[in-house]
Amino acid sequence: MLLSLFLLSFGALICGALNQGGDDSLLVNTIVAKNNISMAECWKIEPGFQLSNVSGTVGDKVLQLGNMNNALYIIIPDDDGKPNNGGLHNGAHSQWVFALTGGVNVTFPEAPGGFSVSAGGLFISTDVLGTSTLGHQSIWAAGSIFIQAPFPDGVAIGHTVIANHSCEKNY
Numbered sequence: 726m727l728l729s730l731f732l733l734s735f736g737a738l739i740c741g742a743l744n745q746g747g748d749d750s751l752l753v754n755t756i757v758a759k760n761n762i763s764m765a766e767c768w769k770i771e772p773g774f775q776l777s778n779v780s781g782t783v784g785d786k787v788l789q790l791g792n793m794n795n796a797l798y799i800i801i802p803d804d805d806g807k808p809n810n811g812g813l814h815n816g817a818h819s820q821w822v823f824a825l826t827g828g829v830n831v832t833f834p835e836a837p838g839g840f841s842v843s844a845g846g847l848f849i850s851t852d853v854l855g856t857s858t859l860g861h862q863s864i865w866a867a868g869s870i871f872i873q874a875p876f877p878d879g880v881a882i883g884h885t886v887i888a889n890h891s892c893e894k895n896y
């Protein structure tokens with residue numbers, strides 16, 4: 726419950742940075758698998774922002790992030806400042822990933838493009854085992870703290886695919 730409330734405000738905070746279209750919602754970098762190959766898509770979360778009527782956040786922009794199952798708070802070892810490369814892997818679950826501190830670079834062994842998420846940003850990962858042969862690579866900054874929040878039953882949040890590549894063009 727607390728996590729959901731926190732995430733609602735959190736989503737509103739980064740909207741300015743990610744909302745590129747006329748329709749008001751969050752654009753989220755998403756790892757998807759097509760024909761066994763992991764790659765990026767840009768998802769627009771549906772439905773979009775509403776104005777809150779809830780005491781404490783009245784007038785703030787809020788976005789429903791849906792239910793989450795057994796979310797994990799994860800601390801990457803500081804490791805003398807060395808970035809943490811988990812190697813090629815599939816997503817553990819179809820899930821949200823919220824970077825609280827630090828940041829991550831995501832790349833794909835068999836597809837062009839990739840994306841970076843810095844502290845306060847988020848992405849979605851859906852290339853679970855069986856959907857992608859090699860998966861993806863995530864290199865997290867040493868000491869990063871992030872939350873993995875699986876979608877219930879692996880069913881992704883409502884969205885529209887607005888691009889067959891990442892939302893940012895930083896690779």
Ligand SMILES: *[C@@H]1O[C@H](CO)[C@@H](O)[C@H](O)[C@H]1NC(C)=O
Binds near residue numbers: 761
């Ligand atoms: C993905 O790879 C597996 C194992 O090699 C294979 O059985 C399956 O048919 C492949 N699926 C697609 C959509 O290519």
Ligand SMILES: *[C@@H]1O[C@H](CO)[C@@H](O)[C@H](O)[C@H]1NC(C)=O
Binds near residue numbers: 775776777778787
């Ligand atoms: C706030 O109230 C209005 C009017 O009842 C409603 O249309 C809107 O959906 C409400 N916003 C939220 C976030 O529930």
Ligand SMILES: *[C@@H]1O[C@H](CO)[C@@H](O)[C@H](O)[C@H]1NC(C)=O
Binds near residue numbers: 828829841864865866
């Ligand atoms: C991610 O990539 C950027 C740009 O190349 C680089 O400056 C940054 O150090 C990288 N971060 C990690 C954790 O590897």
Ligand SMILES: *[C@@H]1O[C@H](CO)[C@@H](O)[C@H](O)[C@H]1NC(C)=O
Binds near residue numbers: 886889
């Ligand atoms: C994504 O690619 C598919 C075919 O690979 C195409 O049908 C679809 O229109 C593309 N979507 C966007 C948003 O570019």
